[in-house]
Amino acid sequence: MGIKIMPNWRRTSLCNFDSSGEEFTHLFFVFALTRGVHRRKFITMLKRRTLSIMLIFCAALFALEFDGSFEVVTPSGSLNFGFVERGGARFTTTDEIAKYSDNRFYSAIKRKETLSIGGESYTFSPDNQFVTVAGRTYEMPIATIVTGNALLVPLESFIEIMADRARMAVDFSGGKAVFTSEGEVQRPAIQPQPTQAHEELAVPAAPVAEKKPPEADVQQDKPSEVVADTPAPPRKTKWFIMIDPGHGGKDPGASAKDGTREKTLVLDIAKKVAEAFKGDERFEVQLTRDDDTFIPLQKRTEMANSRNADIFVSIHCNAARNKDARGTQVFFLAPARSDHARATAALENSAIFLEEPTDSMDVLDFIMADVIQNEFLRESSRLAVLVEESIARDAGIPARGPAGAGFYVLNGCFMPAILVEAAFLSNVEDARLLAQESFRQRIADGIADGLREFIRELPE
Numbered sequence: 189m190g191i192k193i194m195p196n197w198r199r200t201s202l203c204n205f206d207s208s209g210e211e212f213t214h215l216f217f218v219f220a221l222t223r224g225v226h227r228r229k230f231i232t233m234l235k236r237r238t239l240s241i242m243l244i245f246c247a248a249l250f251a252l253e254f255d256g257s258f259e260v261v262t263p264s265g266s267l268n269f270g271f272v273e274r275g276g277a278r279f280t281t282t283d284e285i286a287k288y289s290d291n292r293f294y295s296a297i298k299r300k301e302t303l304s305i306g307g308e309s310y311t312f313s314p315d316n317q318f319v320t321v322a323g324r325t326y327e328m329p330i331a332t333i334v335t336g337n338a339l340l341v342p343l344e345s346f347i348e349i350m351a352d353r354a355r356m357a358v359d360f361s362g363g364k365a366v367f368t369s370e371g372e373v374q375r376p377a378i379q380p381q382p383t384q385a386h387e388e389l390a391v392p393a394a395p396v397a398e399k400k401p402p403e404a405d406v407q408q409d410k411p412s413e414v415v416a417d418t419p420a421p422p423r424k425t426k427w428f429i430m431i432d433p434g435h436g437g438k439d440p441g442a443s444a445k446d447g448t449r450e451k452t453l454v455l456d457i458a459k460k461v462a463e464a465f466k467g468d469e470r471f472e473v474q475l476t477r478d479d480d481t482f483i484p485l486q487k488r489t490e491m492a493n494s495r496n497a498d499i500f501v502s503i504h505c506n507a508a509r510n511k512d513a514r515g516t517q518v519f520f521l522a523p524a525r526s527d528h529a530r531a532t533a534a535l536e537n538s539a540i541f542l543e544e545p546t547d548s549m550d551v552l553d554f555i556m557a558d559v560i561q562n563e564f565l566r567e568s569s570r571l572a573v574l575v576e577e578s579i580a581r582d583a584g585i586p587a588r589g590p591a592g593a594g595f596y597v598l599n600g601c602f603m604p605a606i607l608v609e610a611a612f613l614s615n616v617e618d619a620r621l622l623a624q625e626s627f628r629q630r631i632a633d634g635i636a637d638g639l640r641e642f643i644r645e646l647p648e
């Protein structure tokens with residue numbers, strides 16, 4: 189089953205459940221994770237789902253209703269876009285545009301939706317006047333609007349941009365848009381935004397009534413080829429990272445033979461990660477705990493969400509029955525594909541049994557949360573790859589390969605989220621290394637370097 193990245197303006201919508209196959213995968217995944225009292229809650233939850241289905245039905249009744257359909261006649265055929273009217277302007281939706289797109293990608297962290305149309309990528313942002321096409325930025329006279337499940341895109345502006353990309357003129361006079369190569373109609377009013385340095389090369393939009401012979405139109409196209417690519421504003425410059433040292437207080441986590449505890453080691457590593465970002469203006473780092481306190485798993489996630497963190501990193505040390513198992517491994521939230529990954533998640537999830545009854549996560553919340561983190565699957569798994577490679581490189585220990593597993597603490601994060609198992613306390617060699625402050629420093633540097641790399645390679 190393919191990974192579906194849902195735009196996060198759908199986040200609050202019940203339409204997250206629009207793919208029943210995917211939903212059932214989640215249900216079985218959660219069912220496999222639940223035990224005893226949790227399983228009873230799961231049954232209760234199934235009853236509550238009946239209510240959810242009714243709510244979904246009601247939501248469908250209030251789905252976006254179009255005020256009409258607008259035809260665009262292009263040399264390769266007619267396109268039809270449903271539109272709504274808002275404040276005297278017509279808007280279509282990215283869902284409508286997607287009818288003519290062979291590829292659609294949503295970057296949750298950037299809140300940008302990219303659709304491939306005619307072999308070129310169009311990137312839209314919510315409440316934003318700028319559209320980037322194949323690296324060039326167009327400014328529309330009005331901004332996009334987020335409404336319910338949909339991102340509304342100004343219809344005429346979008347059509348003008350398409351025409352400009354096709355190097356054609358567009359005629360709106362007949363109640364529809366007709367693309368034409370004749371020079372009798374005005375060139376699209378919307379042109380790519382030039383940079384300051386190339387301003388003199390920019391061609392102003394032709395006046396409405398001006399007529400040009402066809403060859404002049406061809407001439408007019410040439411200078412815009414030289415216009416430099418412009419990055420899409422506004423650009424994110426500050427990143428908030430929530431670092432979560434695992435366990436704490438009455439929950440010691442795993443223990444080494446000599447009694448060294450996971451909760452103590454991971455707190456030290458977490459503090460060193462925060463230290464590694466000191467003085468770097470681009471990052472703000474906060475720890476979920478900076479002393480030996482017990483924090484319920486769900487509370488850790490809530491802290492990251494309430495601070496609007498861009499990235500969540502939970503830090504742990506592993507333990508296994510097989511004393512030979514060693515090395516570093518980074519996990520993200522996804523159904524486990526190996527017994528080892530499943531065992532690691534079970535170990536880290538066991539903290540939930542130390543929580544007060546009121547602390548434990550409602551199972552319905554767990555499912556909703558799981559669906560939410562699924563939105564970030566692509567980014568979380570990439571983050572896991574970069575951080576694991578970087579730890580292995582900086583600390584000089586074997587990398588076990590990033591993996592998915594069902595960690596409670598990664599659930600419900602509204603952001604890319606990973607869980608780092610620095611090394612094995614159950615392995616003599618790893619435990620000896622973890623006891624050294626210099627090794628913990630290298631682990632922390634590895635985590636920080638991996639995070640920087642992740643930010644660096646994010647698409648514009």
Ligand SMILES: [Zn+2]
Nearest residue numbers: 434441504505
């Ligand atoms: Zn742990």
